[in-house]
Amino acid sequence: MSADQLxxxxxxxxxNSRRVRIFLAEKGxxxxxxxxxxxxxxxxxxxxxxxxxxxxxxxxxLGDGTAIGExxxxxxxxxxxxxxxxxxxxxPKDKALVTMWERRMELEGFAAVMETVRNKIPGxxxxxxxxxxxxxxxxxxxxxxxxxxxDFYADLDARLATVPFVAGDHFSAxxxxxxxxxxxxxxxxxxxxxxxxxxxxxWYKKVAARAGAAS
Amino acid sequence: MSADQLxxxxxxxxxNSRRVRIFLAEKGxxxxxxxxxxxxxxxxxxxxxxxxxxxxxxxxxLGDGTAIGExxxxxxxxxxxxxxxxxxxxxPKDKALVTMWERRMELEGFAAVMETVRNKIPGxxxxxxxxxxxxxxxxxxxxxxxxxxxDFYADLDARLATVPFVAGDHFSAxxxxxxxxxxxxxxxxxxxxxxxxxxxxxWYKKVAARAGAAS
Numbered sequence: 001m002s003a004d005q006l007x008x009x010x011x012x013x014x015x016n017s018r019r020v021r022i023f024l025a026e027k028g029x030x031x032x033x034x035x036x037x038x039x040x041x042x043x044x045x046x047x048x049x050x051x052x053x054x055x056x057x058x059x060x061x062l063g064d065g066t067a068i069g070e071x072x073x074x075x076x077x078x079x080x081x082x083x084x085x086x087x088x089x090x091x092p093k094d095k096a097l098v099t100m101w102e103r104r105m106e107l108e109g110f111a112a113v114m115e116t117v118r119n120k121i122p123g124x125x126x127x128x129x130x131x132x133x134x135x136x137x138x139x140x141x142x143x144x145x146x147x148x149x150x151d152f153y154a155d156l157d158a159r160l161a162t163v164p165f166v167a168g169d170h171f172s173a174x175x176x177x178x179x180x181x182x183x184x185x186x187x188x189x190x191x192x193x194x195x196x197x198x199x200x201x202x203w204y205k206k207v208a209a210r211a212g213a214a215s
Numbered sequence: 216m217s218a219d220q221l222x223x224x225x226x227x228x229x230x231n232s233r234r235v236r237i238f239l240a241e242k243g244x245x246x247x248x249x250x251x252x253x254x255x256x257x258x259x260x261x262x263x264x265x266x267x268x269x270x271x272x273x274x275x276x277l278g279d280g281t282a283i284g285e286x287x288x289x290x291x292x293x294x295x296x297x298x299x300x301x302x303x304x305x306x307p308k309d310k311a312l313v314t315m316w317e318r319r320m321e322l323e324g325f326a327a328v329m330e331t332v333r334n335k336i337p338g339x340x341x342x343x344x345x346x347x348x349x350x351x352x353x354x355x356x357x358x359x360x361x362x363x364x365x366d367f368y369a370d371l372d373a374r375l376a377t378v379p380f381v382a383g384d385h386f387s388a389x390x391x392x393x394x395x396x397x398x399x400x401x402x403x404x405x406x407x408x409x410x411x412x413x414x415x416x417x418w419y420k421k422v423a424a425r426a427g428a429a430s
Binding site: 076095148 | 269283284285287288295296306310311312315318348350351353356362363
């Protein structure tokens with residue numbers, strides 16, 4: 001499905017951008033992708049601030065110029081406008097459960113990984129929180145972050161021992177957020193799925209093999 | 216509208232519970248409210264852990280026993296099951312914009328207030344993050360939290376100088392989350408709306424006067 005009127009401002013190295021790329025690929029939606037060069041700090045440029053005042057990627061810009069920031073909001077737009085291959089659930093109950101599990105994967109996994117990286121990496125000094133304001137790094141958050149990520153892995157393994165996908169019977173946005181969190185924890189912090197987390201390893205093989213995961 | 220088959224486990228002093236109470240009141244939905252005594256640590260009881268393994272309030276339990284945790288997930292269920300008086304937008308674009316603004320009010324306002332309180336209050340020692348795991352308080356987060364809240368107030372005032380409600384033309388879940396964040400910042404941290412933030416003060420008068428705000 002082609003949605004040429006949609007523009008996605010994004011960066012290849014940005015985990016939040018990858019969440020949206022996988023979502024698009026799973027639904028088979030093609031949008032115009034516009035790279036934002038984070039290395040050159042293009043997200044802080046006046047041109048980009050006019051698109052997204054929070055100065056973060058990704059941003060989805062609709063045909064009428066409306067800019068949608070924040071990954072769950074972009075997911076919501078895409079699911080509403082392109083309902084085929086639902087990734088946010090179909091019944092009221094399923095929609096609520098996917099919202100809950102996607103959020104838990106974000107708060108307990110993705111956000112823990114991001115907080116650890118942002119408080120650790122020298123290149124992010126003074127930028128410990130994404131957004132329009134500068135905050136100094138707090139070293140205690142790096143150590144706490146490692147503990148949070150290990151707690152996330154333990155809880156995720158317990159969950160996946162009971163269901164095939166994070167939100168239950170079907171692949172959903174919750175799997176996307178968990179997959180991206182794990183891949184980034186592995187790459188940026190060398191904190192991959194712990195040995196012995198069999199349920200997570202089996203799930204990972206399955207979701208990482210989907211075509212969209214290469215996005 | 217009566218929804219007797221729905222049970223809401225909640226606490227009168229919990230800001231997250233208040234978000235749901237206001238949402239229910241605005242939509243005119245009556246549910247069976249079951250108090251969880253946070254003072255007596257009832258959220259950590261075996262009985263409550265069976266309902267919500269994250270050990271937090273609120274939880275919405277459906278007629279079939281399905282437990283929905285996390286405020287945005289509860290919002291989503293209620294909006295889908297009771298579409299009258301929409302609070303999450305009506306068109307795909309509006310739904311995305313409300314999702315974006317409700318999330319920004321949460322990340323920039325509500326979460327900043329909660330992080331500050333949880334890292335400051337002696338009664339929350341060892342419980343700096345809500346959920347199933349114990350994390351020690353980090354004093355540096357209290358000072359950073361005050362700065363985050365002031366940045367939130369400045370950004371909110373700039374936004375409300377251009378639109379009547381947080382997400383645009385209509386009252387929505389984004390206003391609820393902002394209102395609850397501000398009231399809790401005022402009560403728990405003595406950090407009310409700064410003098411001179413005229414747009415926010417005007418907006419506050421309007422939303423705090425709605426019947427649901429007393430919830």
